[in-house]
Amino acid sequence: MEKALPVQLLETLKNLGEEELKLFHFYLQYEPGGEFPKIYKSQLENADRLKTVEVMVQAYSDHVMEVAMLILEKMKEGSPSAQKASSLSSEEVLQKCRGKLKSKLKKKFQCVFEGIAKAGNPTLLNQIYTELYITEGGTAEVNDEHEVRQIETASRKPDRPETTIRQEDIFKASPGRDEPIRTVLTKGVAGIGKTVLTQKYSLDWAEDKANQDIQFIFPFTFRELNVLKEEKFSLVELVHHFFTETKEAGICSFEDFQVVFIFDGLDECRLPLDFSNTESVTDITESTSVDVLLINFLRGNLLPSAHLWITTRPAAASQIPPDCVGMVTEIRGFTDPQKEEYFMKRFRDEEKASRIISHIKISRSLHIMCHIPVFCWITATVLEDVLETREGGQLPKTLTDMFIHFLVVQAKVKKVKYDGGAETDPHWSPKSRKMIESLGKLAFDQLQKGNLIFYESDLTECGIDVRAASVYSGVFTQIFKEESGLYQDKVFCFIHLSVQEFLAALHVHLTFINSGIDLLQEQQTTSMWSKLFNTPRLKSLHQSAVDKALQSPNGHLDLFLRFLLGLSLQTNQTLLRGLMSQTGSSSQTNQETVQYIKKKLSDNLSAEKSINLFHCLNELNDRSLVEEIQQSLRSGSLSTDELSPAQWSALVFILLSSEKDLDVFDLKKYSASEEALLRLLPVVKASNKAVVSDCFLSERSCEALSSVLSSQSSSLRELELGNNNLCHSGMMLLSTALEHPHCTLESLRLSGCFLSMKSYEALTSVLSSQSSSLRELDLSNNNLQDSGIKLLSAALQSRHCILKSLRLSVCNLSGRSCEVLALVLSFTSSSLGELDLSDNDLEDSGVKLLSDALESPHCKLESLSLSHCLITEEGCTFLASALSSNPSHLRELDLSYNHPGDSGIKLLSAGLKDPGWRLDTLRVEPAGVRWLRPGLRKYSCQLTIDTNTVNTNLQLSDNNRKVTHVMEVQSYPDHPDRFDVYRQLLCRNGLTGRCYWEVEWRGDVYISVSYRRIRRKGNSDACLFGHNDQSWSLECSDDGPRSVWHNNRHTSISSSSSSSSVSNRVAVYVDCPAGTLSFYRVSSDTLIHLHTFNTTFTETLYPGFWLWSGSSVSLCWVECKEFPPVRETL
Structure with missing residues (x-):
């Protein structure tokens, strides 16, 4: 139990000698510190320690320990007793302050409101939390693609084993990293779970579950900091402002503590972060603007011993210079098993959870979006309502359908909870309509400006009264929310970018239906058709929206377009009856839009734009183009020679939507041609392994594959290029890509690719590159010769080379090559575990050199293939001797098509039975003297x-x-x-x-x-x-x-x-x-x-x-x- 303040003070004063107590009284009379009042001399005359405590409690109340600490700090220089008293008091004050801060953070973060909670119905964070994948790597560079594109790319990445970082270990250095990590930048798209991640980190600390070596965690949000734009603070004052516990404890310096500062939501920052033209500040007590304070904090000028954790959406990551960031991490969102885990936790009814999971798997667009945790919550909210209120009813299959249901659910909650209505009453009252119309206008206006959070000034610009906005956030709690920081102005936002885009599309649709005004046009005029016939033509709105979306280089209108087109479906408009006074659409209008999109698909669009147009067709309930190609694929009658550009795009869309086709992509299944490769390049990019051997590829193909390899979003790990005439120019293009920091290719097969000496030089550069990920290289059936292996050996001995498998069969190597290879195998940092030298005339002399290397303690070779290498009994003797000397590694030995003789076979076979050997596979057949002929x-x-x-x-x-x-x-x-x-x-x-x-x-x-x-x-x-x-x-x-x-x-x-x-x-x-x-x-x-x-x-x-x-x-x-x-x- 915590001691009372008077008791703490008395114990502190007992550590002071008599002379030190007099000095303590002196400071109380003349300079107690801070803004605390002085105590009159008469009150302290002849006062002992008990009297001093009594007088101080009367004067300073709950701040007695704070005053005592300030005085002891002044006294402790040259006074051991004061130092001791100060130290003891400091520890007690520190523990008390930590306890208060932990209680505050526990209270703040132990309950999480998914989206924003139904009043009085919070969810425990520890109960709902699903572990997220945080991966190290990447850069803080600009990625301004629409986040839906990034989500689709991430959802296609195979669930391969990957080094992940647990949230509690975010500042712990990974193996091989020398420098401690000061600043971590964590990227992730909106709704992926960045804020919840930092809350979980803070909560675990507050509940004494993790990171107890840290004295303080201070979580800030950029939303809170934005409203301090015009004010000035020192770093200490900023901490005191948000975390008053530290001010009450008199803590004015943090250099001696382990401290973590969290800054959540860099993408929402409205402070001018100008790193190139900001003055230097090194004093944590010097007041300046918040932006200058942040810049100097990030630079390390202020409190360099502190840890900083910043979260951001990808597009804003580049605001912070790379030299200010120690490590970049990325939140990957839910994998498929994690999606299932979430719904199983969300619904205690296992049957209901299983039905929802099955439904999501069937609808590809819903399955992709459930990569984002907040969309899982939206989906769960909607499907729970549909299953409870519409027994046997059809579940939403498209995004538009899902979001309309979501809106209807919120309208029902408002009607029953706030308006006192019954479940059977119409959802849309005039007041509800007014709210949605206002929110739609705000969503559209702010979407055009690129804003996700809004302040009072933004609302005023849109003509929304701030008091009305507060009402909206209180009523439509799961759509629009209001936040108030400590002593801060109100901040408003939609619960997710997708909700804002849906409401923006709804606003554009309703405006056009009701007034004929196309808000997407720069000059907003009523359409001529509307003036003549008083009926607006949705066809013109849809076509202008498609054109505008296709003009966007980064897909910023992709999701908006899907919603806008989906809202024209009659089935979706039926759900919104009461919100829409008229529909303005017909099946003919939708069919005209479908034909317009198909025409656009014939224009050789980029893969991303084509894919979004297919999503649009899906929202319009048209799957004819996709089904046509699917039928051809099922029947085996697909002839790629006759495909139109639109059909090629359909094939790409189908393959990208099919999980099973993304593990191994074999070009020959479709067409062994360069044209097919170029058309299907997005599928190559999304695949784990691409097989394009024997496909008549040229330099043009190498250029295209290089762009895939150097792409940050590429999933490609294995590439088979065998038996294509790549030539020197093609190999140079590939080599440049293989050295790119984003390239993660691990396996490259170049068998029979007519490689030249210059090609081997390029590969040497790749293998010795620090950024290369290559672990497997196949150069078989190339005229490498001894001179080529000599070139490669320098790279194979590089400390950066991580190659584990090297195939060199049929490469015209002689025994002289083995001298070079022996050096590689016995090199200190060699990682080579598999070596294939089959069909080379190495002879016994070459085997002797290799055997010497096998005896080296540095040799890690586990598999050695020497099939058809002109080896006799003598060579087998060398190998047996080497394996007896160093039996720790080699497991597999292939000596087929040689002439080992009975004694050679007997020597090596004995090793299979020797428990000291690790050899478990030995191949010696066929064998005989005939196999000693070269060629x-x-x-x-x-x-x-x-x-x-x-x-x-x-x-x-x-x-x-x-x-x-x-x-x-x-x-x-x-x-x-x-x-x-x-x-x-x-x-x-x-x-x-x-x-x-x-x-x-x-x-x-x-x-x-x-x-x-x-x-x-x-x-x-x-x-x-x-x-x-x-x-x-x-x-x-x-x-x-x-x-x-x-x-x-x-x-x-x-x-x-x-x-x-x-x-x-x-x-x-x-x-x-x-x-x-x-x-x-x-x-x-x-x-x-x-x-x-x-x-x-x-x-x-x-x-x-x-x-x-x-x-x-x-x-x-x-x-x-x-x-x-x-x-x-x-």
């Missing part, structure tokens, strides 16, 4: 033509090893497998594992592989090699290889492969498990790589050929001799 010819297989498939215009010769196209029909027996139209054939050989063969050609031919089930009868693309999804082809002519084909898409082959010095012989290599199919031009001294398809083979493949008139193909006998390294075409 791909070791995989050679002899093909046999399936004579039952040969078209009758193809002639076989040379023991069925040569095929020639002839005009004479051959006398082959009828067979269901025979191609009856196209001059094609298949081989008998079903391909498994790794296979290699060579053919010579003359004339125009397709050299192909195909699934067995390809159609044989007819002349459709389903029968033609390379023109369907069941076959892959290389097209050749007498001039050389020309292009590759798959699924009726082709990409050209580089002309350098057509040199006359190169023979008319082609090699084909397929690795069925890996899903790679490669074509090579055969030269006397090398294999020239033409193209690699990277896919997943779902069935057995069979070689095949398609021959044009006069052409021929011959199957070659392949000798298993050594080939020099593969060379890329340039």
Whole structure:
């Protein structure tokens, strides 16, 4: 129990000696401090400690300890007893002050009014609070997109594991951060929960649940500070003004305390925060204007030891310079599980909660908006009323429908609660109509100015009497609210931006219906149609609203437009009967608006604008365009070749609205083309993983993908670009984006992308960049060579490199590359855990170098693939020795397609049983001496033509090893497998594992592989090699290889492969498990790589050929001799 003030004072005075007591009396007589009155000398003459207490209580009442502290502060210099007394008293005064402040904050924040409470029906904050995701990162830069766009972007982000910050740990430094955090800036859209978050932080402290090392928390709002614009304060006076407990305790300095200042709502600040032209203030007792005070506080000139927490909407974050902010955080809003958690907490009836959750999931627009906690509350308010009053009635599906119901609910509450009416009485009385009309005018006028909070002057400008506004806030409590700070003027606002935009749209709609005036026009005149026929045409209002919204670069009228169009629906107007005297709309008007929007969708609009127009069509209850595309998708008949711009936009809208399609986006599902990629770029941006391999992309595509990678709102984490001819220019564009601070890409696959030395230089810069997030890199099937790996090694040894997986299969590496890689693996800060070196001629000498690195205590490698690397028993001995010396990491070792011998297999297999080894996966099959031959010819297989498939215009010769196209029909027996139209054939050989063969050609031919089930009868693309999804082809002519084909898409082959010095012989290599199919031009001294398809083979493949008139193909006998390294075409 707290001691009484006289007792506290007596205990304090007991710590003073006699001489010090006399000095204490002296100060009481001549300078007690502050504005406290002096005590006459006669009252203190011969006074002992008890008498002194009695006299001081009479003179100073409840302020006795404050006066005592002021005097002891003056006395303590040079006086140990005074210091002791002062110290003891200070601690008691501090504890008392903290207790009072905690009680005040507890009382203020323990109840939360969602929106604003029904009178007498508050909700406990701790009961309703749902933990929000606060994530570190981002910048305080400008984001002036409409917040609905930001909400839609955030709602599409996958719920991936992410480092989050608990609200109680907001000032705790994250791992790797050296400097303590002084100032935190937290961003979040309106209604996301910023204010509730700071209230919860303060409440937990006040209830002794968290952060008890903090002596004081002072929560301010910019709304309160705005009304002090013309006044002057020192920092101490500002604290005393709002938190009188500190003044009563005589606390005039905060340097020795752990203090947190919270400033909520920077976006509502109307103070002139000019950081570049403001004088410096360093004295916390110096009075100045509030804006100057804040600027110096944020700069650290005032009370640098204090912690500051500022909350803001994204668009206002840039008001504070980055060097004044220690950490930027972002509130992500509710994830899908958190939405469900909220409704389960809100409704004790589990069945009712489940029905509401199911309904929200069905309506995409409602589901998106429920990302914001306050919209969850609006939804719960409406749906609870509908379920209770309209048994079996239809629940609202659109935003306009939801907000109209919300307005009706508030009108019902007013009618019953304030007007004494019955539930069955009409909702809209003349007084209610007047209130809504006034609020609508205020909403529209202030929306045009960009204001979310309003002061008395704003209301006066709109012609609203301040006393009337107070009545409105008391009646329509859940729409419009009034706040009063301590000793402050009144502040008004709508409970959320969306409510303000709805009422603004309602005002524009009603004004046009009642007077024919279009408030969206700069010169507001009555429409000509209205003058002639006394009936305003909503069509003209809608069209001007659509045009105005499309002109906005940041979507500031997007939500307003949805509401304005939705209000024209007859079903919605029925709900507002009594508020609207006439409708002014018809189904014909709405249909004309629908057609106008569809026409606009054909104008190649930006993705964001197109998406909002589809939301508008949804509000108008028209889903024809979307349903048309959905039907095509369901039936598998969607042909992107024939899509109009509007249909492309519909496809984007559908994919963005479908959660399941946003995890992995595979371009080939729609069209393996550059045009499709550019059209579907918003979907790529919203996806977690994008697969665009084998899609015939060019530099233009790289430029588009770079814009996605460097976008702050991109969700992309994995990008597969394999087998696209990116060239140096394309790679440079991508590299620049990969170094951008906003780029969060973690996995990049560039297999078979014809990368040059300059490309590797660019990647080196990326990997050593501090801002790079890359953890997985695939450079397989590129002509990297030893020189390329040497370039990359410098970046791989950078302390900023966080790469965990590196794939370098088929990169023309020799054993010399292993020397460089060994340095990387044994580097102190190496994070590499997976390394794929398959299909490189490393030999035992290279394996020895790698084995030395595996022995290093710094090596963290867990998976090593050395398949087909010309390794013998000797190499296995090196590996076994290394793993015995340092068995702590490697779990997986692939030595297939080598010749380890029985002893090598035995050595390594023993390690699988050794409890000291971590190795749990060892692959050694197939094995044998044949796999020690360098090059791909070791995989050679002899093909046999399936004579039952040969078209009758193809002639076989040379023991069925040569095929020639002839005009004479051959006398082959009828067979269901025979191609009856196209001059094609298949081989008998079903391909498994790794296979290699060579053919010579003359004339125009397709050299192909195909699934067995390809159609044989007819002349459709389903029968033609390379023109369907069941076959892959290389097209050749007498001039050389020309292009590759798959699924009726082709990409050209580089002309350098057509040199006359190169023979008319082609090699084909397929690795069925890996899903790679490669074509090579055969030269006397090398294999020239033409193209690699990277896919997943779902069935057995069979070689095949398609021959044009006069052409021929011959199957070659392949000798298993050594080939020099593969060379890329340039």
